[in-house]
Amino acid sequence: MKPILFLPVLLFILLPCSGQDTFSPAQRAEWLRKAEACKPKLSETVKTPQRLVSLNKNEDAFQGWEASAAGDINTLYTSSLKKQSGVVVDFGEHLTGHFSCHFNLAGNADSDAPVRVKFTFGEVPAELATPFDPYPGGLSRAWLQDEIVTIDCIPNSITIPRRLSFRYVKIELLAHSSFDFKISGMEVKAVTSVTGTAAPLAQGTPQAIADIDRVGLATLRECMQTVYEDGPKRDMRLWIGDLYLEALANTYSYKNHDLTKRCLYMLAGLAAPSGFLHATVFETPKPHPQTRQHILDYALLWNVALLDYLKTTGDRETAFDLWPVAAKQVEVAKTYIGDDLMYNEKPVWIFFDWRDGLNKQAPLQGLFVKTFNDTYELAKMLGKEKEVADLPGLTKKMIRVARQNLYDSKRGLVVSGPNKQVSYLSQVWMTLGGIFTPKEAQKALKNAMATPDAVYPGSPYGTHYMIEALIACGLEQEAKDYLVKYWGGMVQKGADTFWEVYDPNNDFLSPYKFFPVNSYCHAWSCTPVYFIRKYPQIFQK
Ligand code: RAM
Numbered sequence: 001m002k003p004i005l006f007l008p009v010l011l012f013i014l015l016p017c018s019g020q021d022t023f024s025p026a027q028r029a030e031w032l033r034k035a036e037a038c039k040p041k042l043s044e045t046v047k048t049p050q051r052l053v054s055l056n057k058n059e060d061a062f063q064g065w066e067a068s069a070a071g072d073i074n075t076l077y078t079s080s081l082k083k084q085s086g087v088v089v090d091f092g093e094h095l096t097g098h099f100s101c102h103f104n105l106a107g108n109a110d111s112d113a114p115v116r117v118k119f120t121f122g123e124v125p126a127e128l129a130t131p132f133d134p135y136p137g138g139l140s141r142a143w144l145q146d147e148i149v150t151i152d153c154i155p156n157s158i159t160i161p162r163r164l165s166f167r168y169v170k171i172e173l174l175a176h177s178s179f180d181f182k183i184s185g186m187e188v189k190a191v192t193s194v195t196g197t198a199a200p201l202a203q204g205t206p207q208a209i210a211d212i213d214r215v216g217l218a219t220l221r222e223c224m225q226t227v228y229e230d231g232p233k234r235d236m237r238l239w240i241g242d243l244y245l246e247a248l249a250n251t252y253s254y255k256n257h258d259l260t261k262r263c264l265y266m267l268a269g270l271a272a273p274s275g276f277l278h279a280t281v282f283e284t285p286k287p288h289p290q291t292r293q294h295i296l297d298y299a300l301l302w303n304v305a306l307l308d309y310l311k312t313t314g315d316r317e318t319a320f321d322l323w324p325v326a327a328k329q330v331e332v333a334k335t336y337i338g339d340d341l342m343y344n345e346k347p348v349w350i351f352f353d354w355r356d357g358l359n360k361q362a363p364l365q366g367l368f369v370k371t372f373n374d375t376y377e378l379a380k381m382l383g384k385e386k387e388v389a390d391l392p393g394l395t396k397k398m399i400r401v402a403r404q405n406l407y408d409s410k411r412g413l414v415v416s417g418p419n420k421q422v423s424y425l426s427q428v429w430m431t432l433g434g435i436f437t438p439k440e441a442q443k444a445l446k447n448a449m450a451t452p453d454a455v456y457p458g459s460p461y462g463t464h465y466m467i468e469a470l471i472a473c474g475l476e477q478e479a480k481d482y483l484v485k486y487w488g489g490m491v492q493k494g495a496d497t498f499w500e501v502y503d504p505n506n507d508f509l510s511p512y513k514f515f516p517v518n519s520y521c522h523a524w525s526c527t528p529v530y531f532i533r534k535y536p537q538i539f540q541k
Helices: 002-017 025-037 073-078 125-129 207-223 240-251 257-269 296-313 316-334 361-382 391-406 424-432 438-450 460-472 476-492 528-534
Strands: 043-047 051-057 065-069 087-105 115-122 146-151 156-159 164-175 181-192 280-282
Touching: 025 257, 025 316, 043 087, 051 073, 051 125, 065 125, 073 087, 073 181, 087 115, 087 207, 115 125, 125 164, 146 156, 164 181, 207 240, 207 476, 207 528, 240 257, 240 296, 240 460, 240 528, 257 296, 257 316, 296 316, 296 361, 316 361, 361 391, 361 424, 391 424, 424 438, 424 460, 438 460, 438 476, 460 476, 476 528
Parallel strands: none
Antiparallel strands: 043 181, 051 065, 051 087, 087 156, 087 164, 087 181, 115 146, 115 164
16 A cells, blocks of 8 residues: 555655656647747748949958949849859848749750859858858858759759848859850849838938938848747847847837737747746747757846736736746746855856856846846736735845945946956846936946946847936936947948947957858847837937
């Protein structure tokens, strides 16, 4: 009898340690079903090339290369391709979609051998002018969009199997026989899930702002596919950090709230057995996570995004449904907090920005507090506050500890980590976490900006939160100036869509050791759309 009596007790003890799932299979299946039900249809628009361009070295151009007009597309279409190998075609705007073209005979010789053509698709000019090999990058070489096609017999039409993301395409002949042939009919079936159009800005909006808004809208449109992708060239997938910022911009522009809902559900359905959300998930062949890929700050931001979704849409059903996931992220967060109520150094990826050497201690403390406050607010809206009754007390203590340990009141800013690093993002997250008073926040942000060796954001992602913090503490003019200088800087350097990484002082900055593999249409950089439209009194005058 004894073993039988003991079995349930034993199971109860063993299961949580042996990988028992936090969420039931039925619950996960339901979340994924709801994600699928919100899957948008992609619209397809046929786009054709606008002109030929030549790539010229120019030290003043972005990354040292510019594309200048080099003739009509018909010049290419009407004469032999054999004399034009290396030609660069400009579609005139950033496109995401499927490329096809025709090959026709020119002259009276028959096609007697295969022709091999290399197409290189680029989002920015330098991508086409920089040799890819030997490849020094840290990510797969296959992200780069050079595609070799062999055409056995001409006439023929080809379609590149991959979905591509580009404005320019370089065409090089790798092998051919003596017969002559021409290329023609190049087109892209451009795809996006955006349906509506964004409202026009107020009359009299400064041109610099209108330009930034236009490029931001194009960036968002390109990234809104069947999920909020991070970048249509790379990584073509859903990341929590990108989702949150795209959702903000979408709220003030295209208003496709179902896409936000889909992404929140998909991430929930694919959380790890521990309940910890994966930082990134894939849609195909069926939705699955990048297993064990967690980013602590991203998991916390999912809660922030859910609260924002509820406030935006009033969709209580979804928020109720997903509440257990939000509650779980708080529990996960607590495992990274030590007895001293600061990050306990337990290993995990903490992101906040692409900037080498950025110390994350202070930013994380600020985000812990912000997330706990936001989660409590969410709980109250859903009548769930009893489940997280400890949060108000905990955040109070964490604020006190942050002020004691990180705030250098003499210098008027917070420092982070053992070397007491001064960074913009430390002040930013103390501001967003409500750890500073607005006055202290103003002083800290100004002080950081006035400190020559302070670590400043290296990507539009980090810069987004900088603008948010400047606005939050009332530094509206500074927010506007910063936004215009930073995103306007990209516009001036020729951006059709905003970039993954941008440091005004270094065009070649790359987290992947090779700038051509950076993404030049990156979701998290679209947020001027949100700022400009949410705060017309700051930006539209
Ligand atoms: C980059 C991705 C994505 C981002 C992660 C952290 O590799 O492009 O945008 O969320 O890093």
